[in-house]
Amino acid sequence: MIVDNTKCECGHQNPVGTLLCEACGKPLEDDRREGPLEMRYDGAARRSQKANPGPVDYVWRFFSSVKVAVVLILVTACLIAVGTIFEQESFIGSDPKTFYAEKYGTFGKWYYALGFSDMYDAWWFKLLALMIAASLIICSLDRVVPLYKALNKQQVRKHKEFLRRQKVACEGEIPALQGGRDGEPGEPAPFLAAFAEALKAKRYRVRTEGDALLAEKNRFSRWGPYVNHVGLIILLAGLLMRGIPGWHMDQMVGFLEGVPTPIPDTPYYLLNEQFTVELYPDEEVPDRMREQGRVVPKRFETRVVLYRCLQDCDVPGKVPVLEEVLRHPIEVNKPLKHEGLLAYQVDFRETPQIRALTVWLTEKPTGAKHGPIKLDTLNPRDGYEAGPYRLEVRAYYPDFDLNENGLPYNKSRVPQAPAFVFLITGPGLPEDGEVFMYFARDVDKERFNQDALNGRAAELLDIGAESMDDVELSRFTSYLNIRVDKALPVILSGALLFIVGVVMGIYWQHRRIWMQIEGTKWLVAAHTNKNWHGLRNELADTLTQSGIAVDPKQLDNRGSQ
Numbered sequence: 001m002i003v004d005n006t007k008c009e010c011g012h013q014n015p016v017g018t019l020l021c022e023a024c025g026k027p028l029e030d031d032r033r034e035g036p037l038e039m040r041y042d043g044a045a046r047r048s049q050k051a052n053p054g055p056v057d058y059v060w061r062f063f064s065s066v067k068v069a070v071v072l073i074l075v076t077a078c079l080i081a082v083g084t085i086f087e088q089e090s091f092i093g094s095d096p097k098t099f100y101a102e103k104y105g106t107f108g109k110w111y112y113a114l115g116f117s118d119m120y121d122a123w124w125f126k127l128l129a130l131m132i133a134a135s136l137i138i139c140s141l142d143r144v145v146p147l148y149k150a151l152n153k154q155q156v157r158k159h160k161e162f163l164r165r166q167k168v169a170c171e172g173e174i175p176a177l178q179g180g181r182d183g184e185p186g187e188p189a190p191f192l193a194a195f196a197e198a199l200k201a202k203r204y205r206v207r208t209e210g211d212a213l214l215a216e217k218n219r220f221s222r223w224g225p226y227v228n229h230v231g232l233i234i235l236l237a238g239l240l241m242r243g244i245p246g247w248h249m250d251q252m253v254g255f256l257e258g259v260p261t262p263i264p265d266t267p268y269y270l271l272n273e274q275f276t277v278e279l280y281p282d283e284e285v286p287d288r289m290r291e292q293g294r295v296v297p298k299r300f301e302t303r304v305v306l307y308r309c310l311q312d313c314d315v316p317g318k319v320p321v322l323e324e325v326l327r328h329p330i331e332v333n334k335p336l337k338h339e340g341l342l343a344y345q346v347d348f349r350e351t352p353q354i355r356a357l358t359v360w361l362t363e364k365p366t367g368a369k370h371g372p373i374k375l376d377t378l379n380p381r382d383g384y385e386a387g388p389y390r391l392e393v394r395a396y397y398p399d400f401d402l403n404e405n406g407l408p409y410n411k412s413r414v415p416q417a418p419a420f421v422f423l424i425t426g427p428g429l430p431e432d433g434e435v436f437m438y439f440a441r442d443v444d445k446e447r448f449n450q451d452a453l454n455g456r457a458a459e460l461l462d463i464g465a466e467s468m469d470d471v472e473l474s475r476f477t478s479y480l481n482i483r484v485d486k487a488l489p490v491i492l493s494g495a496l497l498f499i500v501g502v503v504m505g506i507y508w509q510h511r512r513i514w515m516q517i518e519g520t521k522w523l524v525a526a527h528t529n530k531n532w533h534g535l536r537n538e539l540a541d542t543l544t545q546s547g548i549a550v551d552p553k554q555l556d557n558r559g560s561q
Contacts, residue, residue: 224505231498
């Protein structure tokens with residue numbers, strides 16, 4: 001029971017909440033119970049055990065609880081496990097709302113609705129991380145400060161009750177061989193000196209004060225758990241730093257062959273210059289997969305060019321000014337690396353898409369052809385000349401379709417169904433020109449009835465390619481995992497510090513041995529934070545070297561010599 005302490009009988013004033021006197025170690029409990037002492041934090045007072053807590057103290061007490069920290073960590077670990085098993089939005093490459101519903105049904109709808117699909121950017125996940133960080137900081141301060149004070153001002157001479165109530169303790173007569181006559185007790189000074197030398201040989205730091213001794217080693221191991229905490233705090237800080245714009249990106253991006261594509265949230269563009277794939281021959285493909293018509297890639301590579309955008313980046317209708325940075329072939333496990341930017345080869349799809357096409361303007365009444373006109377489906381020009389005709393681009397749809405209201409819109413930026421709206425001026429046409437809508441694909445011309453849309457203009461003019469040789473296709477889309485992680489050095493340093501703390505706590509133990517002599521009687525006690533068996537053996541061996549044969553089991557439960 002914690003009581004309001006005033007002064008110990010040794011005269012030392014202890015803070016309220018102290019269990020053992022900071023000077024002599026005398027227990028301060030009223031019940032004076034028997035059995036080993038509670039030596040955690042050496043009985044020092046902790047703020048979380050304050051007798052009359054205020055509002056701030058209640059918050060401190062909540063976050064200083066190890067149980068609260070464990071629950072927070074377990075909840076976060078379970079959430080991370082769920083977010084690892086099921087795909088995050090950055091990896092699916094399609095509309096998340098429909099993707100999760102189609103793949104996982106009702107569960108997928110709730111998974112998306114609750115924000116699990118973008119977990120690591122969710123406000124509640126960041127709040128959990130902050131709560132864990134607060135728990136680690138407060139939990140550490142609540143314990144490490146009083147522990148440091150207690151260990152830093154240890155007294156050599158301790159109260160006898162402190163020594164006798166240690167888990168390892170023993171007492172007896174000084175042996176005659178230490179300076180005494182036959183059959184008589186020996187002298188204290190030679191015995192204490194021999195005991196001290198034996199401890200020094202075991203790498204203990206020994207302090208003496210008259211006929212009292214304190215030996216200690218590996219105190220640094222007591223700070224192992226707190227080094228762990230510091231490492232975890234740094235690691236959490238690194239994870240939260242990923243939320244800073246431009247500090248972290250981990251998403252799948254498709255790069256169509258021959259098309260410089262912007263890398264999101266960076267000043268870079270990446271060109272899929274050429275994609276090559278090597279497939280396993282049919283005889284090496286398992287029968288089941290061959291029957292399903294599946295192809296199995298043996299090796300695939302994307303030869304890329306990385307550009308830095310200098311001007312007109314992401315400006316609609318303008319061609320960006322790009323500066324080449326480097327060229328690099330990307331294969332699986334052989335990413336492109338540049339100033340913290342990583343591009344990993346992940347997947348590919350055969351997606352034949354119109355890259356450019358060469359067309360001719362034909363006068364239907366006379367059959368005269370004018371051109372050629374080269375239409376770039378990614379960066380079309382504002383206007384084109386075809387003989388005496390001028391074609392001004394009034395609208396362009398890379399992926400044309402009609403919405404539920406029958407109005408034209410773009411399904412995507414990828415040129416899967418290009419459509420141009422021209423204003424054509426020239427001979428035989430009205431002074432203000434004629435509007436002509438041109439669909440690059442024959443299937444779209446029929447689907448949207450191009451001639452009916454163009455009306456009178458369709459009776460006078462036609463636009464089209466002469467053969468498939470006039471159509472440039474991009475055959476493959478290479479899917480790359482783009483990663484940027486500026487917080488990674490912080491995360492790695494936190495993880496390294498955590499491992500250092502684990503090693504400190506596992507491979508070393510803080511051991512202390514006290515000995516006091518009164519007349520011809522000696523009293524020895526010892527304490528460690530772990531590995532009591534090793535401590536008993538070490539103390540028994542030290543006593544044996546000092547002339548006292550002791551079985552390690554005698555040192556348990558205050559056995560006496």
